[in-house]
Amino acid sequence: MTVEQNTQAPVSAEQRxxxxxxxxxxxxxxxGTPNRRLKEIMHAAVRHLHAFMREVRLTEEEWKQGIDFLxxxxxxxxxxxxxxxxxSDTLGVSMQTIAINNEAYADATEATVFGPFFVDNSPEIGQGGDLAADVSGQPCWIEGTVRDTEGRPVPGARIEVWEADEDGFYDVQYDDDRTAGRAHLFSADDGSYRFWGSTPVPYPIPHDGPVGRMLEATGRSPLRAAHVHFMVSAPGFRTLVTHIFVRGDELLDSDSVFGVKESLVKDFEEQPAGTPTPDGRDLGDRTWSRTxxxxxxxPADV
Structure with missing residues (x-):
């Protein structure tokens, strides 16, 4: 991706x-667009696109490069x-869409980007189950509760979780059709949940394509801060798509998709080998973490 310097000349009144x-x-x-919302969107898109082109005085070659890029x-x-x-993620558009559509409400958990690696029909695990399967990495015990903004437990909430392995890859990035590092479970009657995963690590978004070339041309890193994905849904509630991040990660301030929010940064406490696990699991001489x-x-109607 190359863009030549464009020295702008003054625009005459006639040209304007x-x-x-x-x-x-x-x-x-x-x-004449019959759908009022579509008409509103198309009018705004045209105004802003033309305003952008006129502001930067876009050249025909630059426009061709843009078309080739897309x-x-x-x-x-x-x-x-x-x-x-x-x-969308690397331009901050995904996060802006999320901000617009998930307005702050009481102490509801903040949302963040969905990402490109969610897959439907993940396997179900029970309370205390292991979603890591054959994923490489340090075991991590994750627990918590699901409640509403009045503090009442939400039983039966579906909790989808997915994460990368210690090499920074999701299962769908491999060619062997494996299912690993993803699962779903349901909150208990008291709203609690718990499961085993892997301690998250930083990794780069796929950068061997046009988006990667855009990042390289603009001097940006493709690295994402270490995180675990969650999607939580229950009848009567707004579906939450979010992450949790690792406190102390050096990439928290430079996440390539702008997904980090302070409220989602959590302590992942490393446990020495031999430390008893919450469910009595024998990890031998392995260290593990917990958060x-x-x-x-x-509520769904806010």
């Missing part, structure tokens, strides 16, 4: 009029890799 007239004609072409994103996207989500994540769901 020509450009504004074009914007007006394009806007008018959508006046075309490359389409070509690399398939049922296992979503490059458009990566683009707590109490989840608060907002």
């Amino acid at each position: 009029v020509r450009e504004e007239e074009l914007v007006a004609r394009v806007l008018a072409s959508f006046d 075309t490359a994103i389409g070509h690399i996207t398939d049922d296992r890799r979503q490059e458009f989500i990566l683009l 707590r994540f109490d989840i608060v769901l907002a």
Whole structure:
């Protein structure tokens, strides 16, 4: 990705009029749109796109590079890799969409990016189960509660969890159709949940494609702060998509998709080998970690 320096010359009054007239004609072409919301979106998209082009005085070659960039994103996207989500994430658009659609409510847990690696139909585990399966990494005990903003427990909440292995890869990034590092469980009658996973580690988003080339050209890192994904849903509540992050991670301030929020940074306390585990699991001479994540769901109608 290369963009040549463009030294802008002053825009004459006549030229401004020509450009504004074009914007007006394009806007008018959508006046007959029967869906009012679609008309609103198209009008805003046209105004902002043309304003961007006019502000930077976009050249025809730069516009072609932009089209080629988006075309490359389409070509690399398939049922296992979503490059458009990566683009949305790295431009902060995903987080802005989340901010708009998950307004703060009481002490409800904050939302963050969905990411490109969620897969439907994850295996179910019981309380205290192990979602790590054959995932490499340090075992991690994660526990907490699910409650509403009045402090009442939410029983039967579906808790989807997925994470990368210690090499920074999700199961879907391998070619052997494995299912590992992902599962779901349900909160108990008192709202509690607990399971074994892996201690999260930093990793790069896929950067061997057009989004990676964009990051390289702009001097940005593809690295994400260490995290575990959660999606929590229950009837009558707003579905929560979020992460928890590791306190002390050097990447908390430079997460490549802008997903870190202070309220989601948790202590992952490392336990020496031989320390008794909460469920009596024998880990032999392995160290392990533990953390707590109490989840608060907002009502569905806010």
